[in-house]
Amino acid sequence: MVQRVAIIGAGVSGLASVKCCLDEGLEPTCFERSEDIGGLWRYTDSMDNRRVSVYRSVITNTSKEMSCFSDFPFPEDFPNFLPHSLLLEYFRMYAQHFNLLRHIHFKTTALSVRKCPDFATSGQWEVVTETNGVRESHVFDAVMVCTGHYQEPYLPLASFPGIDTRFKGQYLHSQEYKDVEAFRGKRVLVVGIGNTGGDLSVELSRVAAKVFLSAKTSTWVFRRVSDNGFPFDMVNTTRFNHYLEWLLPSALMKRIRFRKFNSWFNHANYGLASTKSSNFKVIINEELPFCLLSGTVVLKSNVKEFTESSAVFEDGTTEENIDVVLFATGYIFSFPFLEESVRSLFDNNQSLYKRIFLPQLEKQTLAIIGLVQLTGSVMVGAEMQARWVTGIFAGWNKLPPTSRMMADVLKKKPSVKRNSSERENLKISFISYTDEIASCAGVKPSMLRLLLTDPRLALAIFFGPCTPYQYRLVGRGKWSRARDTILTQWQRTLKPLRTRVVDDSSDGSSGSRWMCLLALPVALTAGFLLSKYPQPGWSTRAG
Numbered sequence: 001m002v003q004r005v006a007i008i009g010a011g012v013s014g015l016a017s018v019k020c021c022l023d024e025g026l027e028p029t030c031f032e033r034s035e036d037i038g039g040l041w042r043y044t045d046s047m048d049n050r051r052v053s054v055y056r057s058v059i060t061n062t063s064k065e066m067s068c069f070s071d072f073p074f075p076e077d078f079p080n081f082l083p084h085s086l087l088l089e090y091f092r093m094y095a096q097h098f099n100l101l102r103h104i105h106f107k108t109t110a111l112s113v114r115k116c117p118d119f120a121t122s123g124q125w126e127v128v129t130e131t132n133g134v135r136e137s138h139v140f141d142a143v144m145v146c147t148g149h150y151q152e153p154y155l156p157l158a159s160f161p162g163i164d165t166r167f168k169g170q171y172l173h174s175q176e177y178k179d180v181e182a183f184r185g186k187r188v189l190v191v192g193i194g195n196t197g198g199d200l201s202v203e204l205s206r207v208a209a210k211v212f213l214s215a216k217t218s219t220w221v222f223r224r225v226s227d228n229g230f231p232f233d234m235v236n237t238t239r240f241n242h243y244l245e246w247l248l249p250s251a252l253m254k255r256i257r258f259r260k261f262n263s264w265f266n267h268a269n270y271g272l273a274s275t276k277s278s279n280f281k282v283i284i285n286e287e288l289p290f291c292l293l294s295g296t297v298v299l300k301s302n303v304k305e306f307t308e309s310s311a312v313f314e315d316g317t318t319e320e321n322i323d324v325v326l327f328a329t330g331y332i333f334s335f336p337f338l339e340e341s342v343r344s345l346f347d348n349n350q351s352l353y354k355r356i357f358l359p360q361l362e363k364q365t366l367a368i369i370g371l372v373q374l375t376g377s378v379m380v381g382a383e384m385q386a387r388w389v390t391g392i393f394a395g396w397n398k399l400p401p402t403s404r405m406m407a408d409v410l411k412k413k414p415s416v417k418r419n420s421s422e423r424e425n426l427k428i429s430f431i432s433y434t435d436e437i438a439s440c441a442g443v444k445p446s447m448l449r450l451l452l453t454d455p456r457l458a459l460a461i462f463f464g465p466c467t468p469y470q471y472r473l474v475g476r477g478k479w480s481r482a483r484d485t486i487l488t489q490w491q492r493t494l495k496p497l498r499t500r501v502v503d504d505s506s507d508g509s510s511g512s513r514w515m516c517l518l519a520l521p522v523a524l525t526a527g528f529l530l531s532k533y534p535q536p537g538w539s540t541r542a543g
Contacts, residue, residue: 002365002393003027006127006140008110008337011039013146013370013382015091016069018100020386021144023477024394029140030104031129037095037104038088040150045178052150052331054084056179057203061195061224061284063231065489067377069094070384070468071479076492080231081224107131113143113366114339123363142365142393144386149333149371156329160191162306163325169309171325174200180207186323188212189311191303193219197328198285204326205296212311212319216302218277220261223286230493232284234465237376239447242431242466265289271299333371342366350413354437355428356385359405364392376430380468384434387477388441396476397441431466443475460486 003026007017010032021028034051036042043053060067060082064074072094078086095101108131116124116139127138153173157164163171174196184207190197193215201213226232245253258275261282267273270292273280291297301315310320335343345351345358353359355372367389370382391397399405438444450458450473461470469486472479479485 001395002123002141004029004140004142005390005393006031006110006113006125006138006143007146008113008143009039009146009148010037010104010106011041011146011148011370012091012379013148013386014039014104014144015095015100016379016383017144017146017369017386017390018103019069019094019098020383020390021393022098022100022103023387024390024396026390026393028103029138030100031108031110031127032104032106033109035106037101038091040148041084041087041091043084043088052153052175055174055177055200058084058199060087062233062377063224063493065467065493066231066233066237066465067379068468069379070472071477071482072097073469073485073492076495079496080493105129105131110337111135112339113145113337113342115342120362123365125365142367144367144369144389145335145338146369146382147333147335149373150331151333152331153327154330154332155327160303160306166308167306167322167325169323169325171327174326174328175331177326180204183208183324185209187319187321188324188326189214189300189303189319189322190326190328192328192330193217193283194281194328194330195283195285198283198288200326200328201297202285202287202291205291211291211297212300212322213297214300214303214311214313215272218273218280220258220267220273220280220282221264221285221288222261222282223264224284225286233376234467234489234493237430237466238464239431239462239466242429243462351409353399353405353409354385354388354440355433356389357399357405359402359409364399372433373427374430374433375427376434376466381430381434381437383468384437384441384471387443387471388437391441391476434466434468434471438471441475443471443473443477445470445473454483457483457486465489 005021005026005028007014007021007028007030010018010030014030014032015037018028018030034042040052041054043056044051063080064078064082065080068074068090074090075093078090082090108129110127111130112126112128114126116122116126118124123141125140125143127140127143129136129138153175155173174192177200180203183204186208187210188204188208189212190201190204191214193213197213198221201211205211222232224232226235255275261267261273262275268275270289288297292299300311300317300319301313304312304314306312306325309322310318311322311325312318335346342358342361345360351358352368352371356367356369357364358366367385369385369389370378372378372381372385374381388397392399435444445461447458447462450461464486467486467489469479469482469489472482
């Protein structure tokens with residue numbers, strides 16, 4: 001029986017894991033190598049120990065209602081999209097409210113995690129840590145690795161001939177970027193058009209002499225502000241939309257999605273993406289289209305090679321007098337503290353059952369938390385993983401036999417192996433994944449049952465945003481305030497905007513009532529079908 005659990009890392013996943021261990025009556029001990037909580041989201045100016053943190057100007061891509069811990073909403077006066085400082089403040093509130101800090105050992109590095117000699121029967125692990133130069137050995141019944149996938153910068157210099165031999169300018173990875181000052185008045189080439197590449201290009205365009213953005217793949221650009229000014233993820237990430245994706249042919253859904261993207265601006269005109277694209281990514285950036293339109297950012301194709309001061313692109317064009325090359329090429333994850341026999345079982349994160357467990361281990365007492373890239377908030381996914389895992393450790397939930405876990409892993413493995421740095425390779429549907437893990441944990445709400453017992457709540461869940469509170473309605477960890485929190489989520493969304501009140505006497509309440517009446521048969525039908533037939537599988541498409 002698992003009792004003592006080692007948790008490595010006190011970022012988002014680590015905090016959720018400590019809390020879930022406490023909920024299940026387990027004894028967590030969290031090892032954090034830095035001096036504070038927050039992980040990636042704790043911004044610092046320094047580059048000590050090559051620690052990865054966000055850049056100074058970063059704003060979350062998912063809204064507060066879609067990103068919070070499921071039993072701890074953000075304060076209602078917090079903005080919908082948050083700077084790193086407010087997100088860290090929220091983590092501190094969470095840690096204080098649930099008394100988590102007393103279980104965290106700061107400035108303590110996990111040097112090694114090895115199977116105990118009797119692992120095949122005990123499932124125990126030996127964890128060696130170091131604090132202020134002093135090493136200590138511990139034995140734990142289980143280990144939860146919460147170090148995430150932003151661990152080591154991916155810098156593919158071999159793919160860019162001349163960058164480290166001929167090029168005389170400066171090159172660096174986006175991990176080293178903090179703010180714009182070092183780039184003032186310079187000609188900058190940003191390589192990579194993910195969320196980070198787009199953000200940094202826009203920010204640098206305000207002070208740099210010129211910014212070039214090199215894109216290898218088709219990219220659709222979306223904005224945080226959606227219909228009627230609401231957060232885009234609250235409008236789009238709904239069970240109704242998820243049901244339509246399952247119901248309609250994929251080719252039709254793709255056409256609908258592309259039309260939605262192009263309703264803002266024609267991406268082909270900007271050289272970003274075509275509706276004929278088979279491989280593509282989606283990024284969030286409100287300002288990039290204007291920067292392209294105003295010429296402060298110039299989009300380029302993939303880099304072919306570098307000369308002493310120039311970049312030559314695959315379309316045959318050349319840009320002269322490049323001062324700085326900024327690689328926004330992502331990260332690779334590794335677990336150097338795990339013993340080699342365990343590390344060798346990893347094949348990206350796709351060798352993990354439900355993106356969490358290594359099926360080949362004799363005892364399932366090692367869990368990888370937060371190594372999943374969703375089309376929604378990873379915070380919600382990590383917390384759901386931690387709830388299920390701690391339920392397994394406590395004996396409430398059970399894993400299937402090894403053969404079934406291996407079969408599930410092989411079934412969901414993509415047929416084409418992509419570059420390990422491509423985070424799109426890890427992206428899966430937010431609702432599909434959280435629902436799947438919630439089902440395993442016994443905390444997924446039944447739409448059909450809710451429609452029969454609480455139609456108002458059922459309609460809010462089906463047609464409204466798939467907020468994490470839904471997973472606190474039933475099962476272990478049920479939260480008494482979950483229903484009210486779901487029904488008031490739009491009020492909390494609008495609260496920080498009501499800093500100046502204007503008179504709007506229009507009354508849409510009667511229209512809303514009619515919409516609810518019309519929607520009821522649709523929700524009933526969907527609830528019945530979703531209870532009778534399998535849920536949609538994991539999506540490997542971006543967006």
